[in-house]
Each structure stands twice: as structure tokens, then as C-alpha cells.
Amino acid sequence: MKVISILNQKGGVGKTTLSINLAAALKSAGHSVLLVDADPQGSSMDWAAAREDEPLFSVVGCAKPTIHKTVADIGAGKDFVIIDGAPRVTDLARSCIMASDLVLIPVQPSPYDIWASQEIVDLIKEAGVFKPELQAAFVINRKIPNTAIGRDIKDALTEFDLPVLETTIGQRVIFAESAASGISVMEQDAKSQAAMEITMLAQDILNLLESEK
Numbered sequence: 515m516k517v518i519s520i521l522n523q524k525g526g527v528g529k530t531t532l533s534i535n536l537a538a539a540l541k542s543a544g545h546s547v548l549l550v551d552a553d554p555q556g557s558s559m560d561w562a563a564a565r566e567d568e569p570l571f572s573v574v575g576c577a578k579p580t581i582h583k584t585v586a587d588i589g590a591g592k593d594f595v596i597i598d599g600a601p602r603v604t605d606l607a608r609s610c611i612m613a614s615d616l617v618l619i620p621v622q623p624s625p626y627d628i629w630a631s632q633e634i635v636d637l638i639k640e641a642g643v644f645k646p647e648l649q650a651a652f653v654i655n656r657k658i659p660n661t662a663i664g665r666d667i668k669d670a671l672t673e674f675d676l677p678v679l680e681t682t683i684g685q686r687v688i689f690a691e692s693a694a695s696g697i698s699v700m701e702q703d704a705k706s707q708a709a710m711e712i713t714m715l716a717q718d719i720l721n722l723l724e725s726e727k
Contacts, residue, residue: 515589516723519552519614521599521607523637524630527620528655530557531689532715533598535708537571538698539716545593547571552581552610553600565696579605582612607634611641616723617650619676623657623667635674651722653715654682679722681714 520533530553537549551558554577562573574588577600589595599610611617619634621627631652638650652671668678684707692702699708 515586515592515595516616517585517589517595517597517614518616518618518719519597519599519610520618520620521597521610521634522619522621522627522631523601523604523607523633524627525601527601527622527627528683528689529553529601529620530561530598531693532618532620532653532655532683533558533596534561534693535689535698535700535712536716536719537594537596538700539712540594540596541571542700542713543716543720546591547594547596548589548592549573550581550585550588550595550597551575552577552597552606554603555600558598561693561696563696564694567697570698570701577606579609581606581609585613604637607637608641611638611648612645615647615649616719617648618679618719619650619652620655621652621667621671622655625670628667628670631671631674635676638676649722650676652676652678654678656685657682658685677722679715679718681711681718683711683715684708 520529537547541547558573559575597610600606617638642648671678686708688699688706688708692699
């Protein structure tokens with residue numbers, strides 16, 4: 515079992531959207547997946563409740579700073595556990611990080627997001643003292659095509675000494691449209707640019723985890 519947390523202490527960076535669609539992409543690739551909603555706001559749980567079809571994967575709520583102690587039990591038998599983390603709750607973030615094999619940090623192409631990343635990077639480095647095998651990487655989310663800030667963000671993130679995943683996720687209406695119906699972008703339109711980007715992101719993540727074996 516591999517545990518992937520999607521975390522950033524800044525709100526509004528698209529953690530839930532990435533968590534849901536990454537879980538869907540891994541499920542589509544043949545893996546068994548559990549999505550853990552660790553945000554007291556419960557957006558992933560709301561997404562699951564909005565779904566009319568059979569669940570694509572299980573979604574459970576666990577917004578408690580004890581996830582690192584319980585994840586092995588709640589995720590037993592799954593290939594992947596995806597944790598949709600909470601913003602601005604440091605004890606929860608620490609627990610999610612300690613539960614994880616990989617922490618993904620979604621960042622929008624904005625100076626404010628880049629500046630705000632320092633807090634989660636510090637928490638990851640703090641956890642790395644106790645968990646040296648922990649991996650972390652940035653994922654650029656809600657990128658607007660053909661903008662200077664979209665092109666420059668990778669350079670700006672190099673100061674944090676963490677890898678930036680090659681695949682970027684664009685700002686697309688389909689993410690909101692699919693979420694309202696409790697489905698993934700792959701289910702709404704498997705040939706959409708959004709679905710292709712999420713699929714490529716999932717492959718980037720699998721490659722990163724494989725590289726550490």
C-alpha cells in the first residue's frame with residue numbers, strides 16, 4: 515500500500531479536485547484505491563454524496579490528527595490511499611505527512627501560492643527527520659495556458675529544493691462540472707484535455723514512486 519497526501523497550508527489550490535481525479539485515474543489504471551477526506555470541510559465526502567451511480571472508489575472521512583496511526587488499518591488491502599488534506603490545520607497536516615509515502619503540493623501559478631508554499635515545505639522537512647524515505651513534489655494546478663506566470667512558476671519553485679512534476683493541470687470548466695455530479699473528469703469526457711492531463715499526472719506519480727524502490 516502506498517499513501518499519497520495532497521497538502522498545502524494555503525486554501526483554494528485545488529486539493530480536493532486533484533485528490534478525486536487522481537484517485538479516479540489510479541482506479542482506471544487497475545489499482546484499488548481509498549480516498550480519505552482529512553479536511554473538516556468535507557468536500558470529498560460531499561462529492562461522493564452527490565454521485566448517483568455506484569461508487570467509483572470508497573471515500574471515508576478522517577479529519578483527525580491521528581491518521582498516521584490509523585491509515586494502515588483503514589487502507590488495508592488497497593494499493594493506494596489518497597489523503598485529501600486540510601489547509602491551515604498544522605496538527606492534521608503533520609499527521610497526514612507522517613502517514614504518507616509521497617506528499618503532493620498543489621500550487622497555482624501565482625506569487626501568493628509560491629510564497630505560501632514555505633509553510634508546508636517546512637513541515638515536510640521536519641517530518642523527514644523521522645521519516646527519511648518520505649518523498650514530496652510540487653504539482654502545478656489551474657495553469658492558464660500561454661501566460662508568463664504559467665511558464666515561470668517552475669523556475670520560481672526551484673528555491674524549495676523539491677521536484678516539480680512534469681505534467682501540469684490546466685484551469686478547465688470540466689473540473690467543476692464533473693464535481694457537481696460526483697463524477698471524475700475521465701467519466702465525464704475520457705478524451706478531454708483535463709482527463710489526459712490527470713492520466714499523465716498519475717503516471718508521473720507512479721514513476722516517481724517506482725524510482726524509489
